[in-house]
Amino acid sequence: MRERKNELAPCGVFCGACPSYNKTCVGCSTENKDQKRTSKWSCKVRNCCYLEQKKNYCIECDKFPCRILKKKIIDTHPEEENFKYRHEIPEVFEKAIKMNIEDFLEYQKKRWSxxxxxGIINFYKYTxxxxxxxxxx
Ligand SMILES: [Zn+2]
Structure with a gap:
């Protein structure tokens, strides 16, 4: 199993470019309860990946990109440019299958710089x- 990285959510979203990262949230990958933002604890994708499938990333799953991932992340806010970071997941996260997770993280860090x-580019605003x-x- 690939090692969990704080900047990378199980669904493939790069937490490192989220405006909440290291402010009200320490990233989807951690089990650290010491954060203000609570949405990750009830996330169906996170719970499926970590708790049901016992994987660290959705790309490790045979069903990627599954119905839950599509419904909750990929297919949300269609046509809205601000949510491109979600829509691009099948295409971008797919690259991590061939890369090791460290290289993929570097690739994402570069993209979002x-x-x-x-400076870090905010993934909602592309600013x-x-x-x-x-x-x-
Ligand atoms: Zn700048």
């Missing part, structure tokens, strides 16, 4: 959290 200043520049990921 501002080309001008190196750099440091310099405010609009970035196409």
């Amino acid at each position: 501002c080309p001008s200043c190196g 750099c959290s440091e310099c405010g520049k609009k970035v196409i990921v």
Whole structure:
């Protein structure tokens, strides 16, 4: 089984580019209860992956991308550019099957870094959290 990384959610979302990461949430992958944001505990995808399938990432599952992942993440907010980080999961997370998880994380970190200043791009706004520049990921 692939090692769990704090910046990477079981569903494939890159927590590292979430505006809540390291503020009100320590990432979907941790079991640390010491965070304000509570939504991850009831997430059906997270619960299926960790508790039912006993895997660390949905891509390790034969059913990827399954009905739950599509309904809860991939197919939500269709046509909305701000949710591209969800819609792209089948295509982007698929790459992690061939890469090791460290390389995949590096790839994601690079994608979500501002080309001008190196700041983290907020995945809802596609805007750099440091310099405010609009970035196409
Ligand atoms: Zn920037």
